[in-house]
Amino acid sequence: MTLAPGYDPKTFETRLYAEWESSGVFAPQGDGPAYSILLPPPNVTGTLHMGHAFQHTLMDALVRYHRMRGYRTLWQMGSDHAGIATEMVVARNIDREGLTRDGLGREKFIEKVWEWKAQSGDTIERQMRRLGASGDWSRSVFTMDPMASTAVIEAFVKLHEEGLIYRGQRLVNWDPVLKTAISDLEVVNEEEDGFLWSIAYPLSDGSGTLTVATTRPETMLGDTAVMVHPEDERYAHLVGKTVRLPLTGREIPVIADAYVDREFGTGVVKVTPAHDFNDYAVGQRHGLPMINIFTPDATVNDNAPERYRGLDRFVARKTVLADLEAEGSLVETKPHKLQIPHGDRTNQVIEPYLTDQWFVKMDVFAERGLKLAEQGDVRFVPSNWINTYRHWMENIQDWCISRQLWWGHRIPAWYSDAGKAYVARDEADARARAATDGYTGTLTRDNDVLETWFSSALWPISTMGWPDVDTMQARDFDRFVPSSVLVTGFDIIFFWVARMIMMTDHFMPPSLPDAARVPFKDIYITGLVRDKDGQKMSKSKGNILDPLDLIDGITLDDLLAKRTTGLMKPKDAPKIEKATRKEFSDGIPAFGADALRFTMAALAGPGRDIKFDLARCEGYKNFCNKLWNATRFVLMNTEGFTAPTTGETSTLAPVTDAERWILARLAKTAAEAEAHFTAYRFDLLAQSLYEFAWNEFCDWFVELAKPALNGEDAAAADSTRHTLLFVLERVLCLLHPLVPFVTEELWRQVAPRLGIDGRTIMLQRYPHSADFAVQAYADAEADIEWLKSMVSALRRIRSELGVPPKKTVRLLLQDGTAEDAARIARHASQLKFLNSLDSIDAIAGDPPPAAAALVGSLKLLVPLEGLVDLDAERARLDKEIKRVQGEQAKSQGKLASETFVQNAPAAVVEQERKRLTDWTAQLETLTAQRARLS
Known part of the structure; x- marks a missing residue:
């Protein structure tokens, strides 16, 4: 035998993984039915976190299970180029070199990004290997690879040709530090203490004022209306009149809209369509002008009075409030709790910003996407998540897909000198399209890139070679699309899952049935991994656990450094250090990948967050x-x-x-x-x-x-x-x-x-119940369950009496059934061996003082002579009798309650009756045993 004396995962886990990967066993094997999973592509800047470890464990379990069942199994690996995150990382790196992004220029900066990617961009893939992920790394796709990039360009061009992509001016989430639009998923709303300011807007005819309440007084410089509820009798006579906007002198109308909450403040609100998403919708309904008062870095622009131009938005707020107070228009200031949107990358307050962007029209897409889920072509597990999906699909907005970055898929649009856009697959194609309009002048390519969710929406088909027919065939497109299941979190149902469903359906051949046009058949939605107290893990709370630290271990000092370095709020460091020292006084021991994986699986209840x-x-x-x-x-x-x-x-x-x-x-x-x-x-x-x-x-x-x-x-x-x-x-x-x-x-x-x-367990056949001819084993099962009860009862007696394991004892038997007697005869040798018995005898009449147990109706008696202190045994029996009497009383109380008997499920009532029978039998045995010691 060459197996080491003790279990030490460090001695074999990394060795085994290297052997697996080099052998090619992760690639699809055999000609069985197809089974495939798409890895949700992690950010190329990322490292493995507990959510990854959780989901990757479940995906790998499914892949390994189906591989062992003989399926031709593919776990499609890959990573996302993560436009914003990557650009920030590389910008920080070149800053250390004394360089800047703008100083380098676009081409040189992109070269730096690719250099970084080559050196540091596969960290998370190395970490996934340490967890045991058995994906086909030879087929791994990066969203900026040529194959995936071709799919992105083709999809954009086709959608534009079909009128489903357009360019227009709309309100977006804007990060004034990154100077780009960002998605809702990249916005974190945090409750903060703020103020509600009430401001008097004078009616233009001099008949009075309307007092409005606002949490953002600086944006009043861009107001284009004030608004009341159409059924508010207090203000009905003012609708259609105008007010004079303080500090600017502009006249703006009084309008009526049901959006107004009559109970909030005075029931009058300002409307700033270019700086509030709800106001933007009101502006669209009423045809109001859109006045943007900010520059891309959130300073006041030339659309505001000269006094405020060039001021940072928060400086402008203070100046506006001072000026309002000076002219007597500031009516009231009071504390107010409000939700403030922050960018998850920069932590800067996000500005609703009016800008030209590229959009995908979503109404037709959403109708199809909802239909595919409603008719069961894609199935949510747990099924209740279809309600979340349905709600979003029924309230969908057009999708902003452009970002003001350099790293990413550059938008395939070229502009003429007059600003007309030509969307094309490359510049030559753009020139050909422009020539059909008679334009042969200079073409300038759009500077923006597509947001990463656009390329991710194409993930099910771009990883399989679409749109190139030869590549699709080489990668087994028809076999692996749709994939079998998507394992993902609920937080990206909107941003990713729904978009993959819509895009895959749109680009699959229309001749296919709906069930073949979906990207995956099942969508298994996981919960979040929280800490042991149920708190969300975050660096700011100092409660993050690194899966690699759990697998390989980490010292307390290293853990402290990891948790307190680079905190957004350095003042939190002492609190985090104290909590960490208390919980991990000796650091974290090495548990190994298997122990972590089994923990993740054991905690994976359906759709629930897990406390780790x-x-x-x-x-x-x-x-x-x-x-x-x-x-x-x-x-x-x-x-x-x-x-x-x-x-x-x-x-x-x-x-x-x-x-x-x-x-x-x-x-x-x-x-x-x-x-x-x-x-x-x-x-x-x-x-x-x-x-x-x-x-x-x-x-x-x-x-x-x-x-x-x-x-x-x-x-x-x-x-x-x-x-x-x-x-x-x-x-x-x-x-x-x-x-x-x-x-x-x-x-x-x-x-x-x-x-x-x-050569490997991975290719062995997974056990199946039909493999074992066990139908005739029912009697043996019953016998062994009886034997287990006998052994457990006797070991409990020996333990209670403190009898050493090797000391032999006598076993006396009383009562019981004929079946018990037959089983004793069959299993006497096992009972003697397993319980160190020197004899087994059936007796009638009064037994000697003995410790007793009950298995069914069979009494097991171990004579006490020479084994125990009789006084101590009497005390033990008295204590046990009192305990059993208490349990008996509980059961009697429940069964005496009409409410319990009538309302509890029949099975529960029957179980309680059986419990009472068992407690009563135990009490009789104990009482008789105690009587024999009197």
Whole structure:
């Protein structure tokens, strides 16, 4: 036996992964039915976080399971170019070199980005390998690769030709530091203390004033109306009149719109269509002018009075308030809680900003996307997430797809000197299109790039070679599209999932049925990984856990440095350090990848956020250790044994009931595993496999095998050796999708003894309940469950009495059934071996003073003479009698309650009746035992 004495994942995990990857086993194998998963492409700037580890564990489990079931399996890997994040990283890097983005110019800056990508851009992929991700890295796609870029350009051109992409001026989320539009997903709303200012707007006819309330007084410089509710009788007579805008003198109308909340403030609000999303919608309904008062860096522009031009927006706010107060227009200032939008990259307050951008028209797309989900061509798991999807689809807005960056897919549009845009696949194509208009002058390419969600929306087809027919064929497009399942978080249902559905459907051949036009069949929505207290993990809270630290361990000092370096609010560092020292006084030990993966699976309830507790990692590392030790036991007890078996099918009928029992339990566990994989119930899968592997195989069957292994029946000994090896090999295969490393390492030791000639457990057949002919094993199952109850009861007596394990005792039996007697006869040798019994005798009449237990109606009595202090045993029995009386009283109380009996489910009531029967029987046994000691 070459298996190391102790379980140490550091000694084999990285070695095994390197062997797997170099062997090519991650690539699609065989000609079975297709099974594929798309990896949600992580940002090229990113590192593995707990959410990644969670989702990647589930994806890898599905991939490994289907690979073992004989599917032609593909896990399509890749990464996203992450326009904003990457541009920020590279800009910081060149700043250290004394260079600037603008100083380098576009082409040189992009060269710097590619240099950075080559050196540092695959960090997260290396980390995924450490977790055990068995994706086909040879097919990995980067969203800026030529193949993916071709798809992006083709999609943009086609959509523009179909009138589904247009350029227009609209309000967008604007980051004044990055000077670009950003998506809603990149905006974080935070509650902050602010103020509500009330300002008097004088009516133009001099008949009075209207007082409006605002949280952003500086934007009043761009007001184009004031607004009241159409049913507000207080102001009905003023609708259609005008007011004079303070500080500017402009006249603006009084309009009526149902958007107004009559109960808020005075029931009169200002309308600034160019600086508020709700006001923009009002402006569209009423045909109001749009006055943008800010420059791209959020300073006041020339559309405002000269006094305010060039001021930062927050300086402008103070100046506006001072001027309003000076002229007597500032009516009131009061504290007010409000949600402030911040950019997730810069933490700057986001400005609703009116600018020219490229948009995708979404109404027709949304109608189709909703239909595909409603009719079941794509299925949400859990199913309730379709409601979130439906709500967004029914309230969809046109999609802003342009960004004012340099890194990304540059928009394929060229402009004439007059500003006319020619959308084309390349400049030559643009010139040809311009020539048809008679224009032969200079063409200037659009400076903007497409937001990364646009290229990500094409991920299901761009990774498979679309639109090039030869590439599509080479990458098995028709086999792997639609993919089988998408594993993703609920937070990007809108931004990514819905858009993939719409785009894939649009670009697939219209002749295909709807079920073949979707990007994936199932959408498994995961929850968020939170800390053990249920708090969201974030650097600002100092509660982030790095999956690599859990796998390989980290010292306290290194953990402190990681959590407190680069905090957005340095003042939080002492608090974070204190909490970290308290929770991780000795740092974090190395749990190994398998323990982390099993923890993730065990916590993966349907659609729920999970509270991650390191204690679970410790427990599942112990589980891996248990497997290791059980394997060492099996290998030591099968040295030199040649099993009469080939592969996964036994050719030797089991001799003992213990073997028949474990084979029956193996069949049931295999059936449960298949059901849980099908339902995406990873938590139930982990629970079922843990229960079988730890309790039934490693504990009970290893124990129940010892009598045969140490007995004189050679046939029973050989049969038991075979069953130990056979069941262990199947257990390792059952567990492999969740804990791939330890199962591979152990399987390589076990498989040769079964005559299995295989290079890796990954390509072994996953256990299936139909593989095991166990229908005739019901009697053996019942016998062994009885035997387990007997052994447990006797061990409990020995423990309570403090009898050393090797000291033999007598067992007396009273009452019981004829079946108990027959079972005693069949299993006497096992009972004696497993419980160190020197004799087993049935008695009638009064027994001597003895410790007792009850298995069914059979009383188990262990005479106390020579074993215990009788006074101490009397005290123990008195305490136990009191406890059982309490439990009996609880059951009696419940069953005496008409409310409980009438309203509780019938099964619950019946269970309580059985509990009362059991407590009553136990109490009778204990009372009789106590009486014998009086």
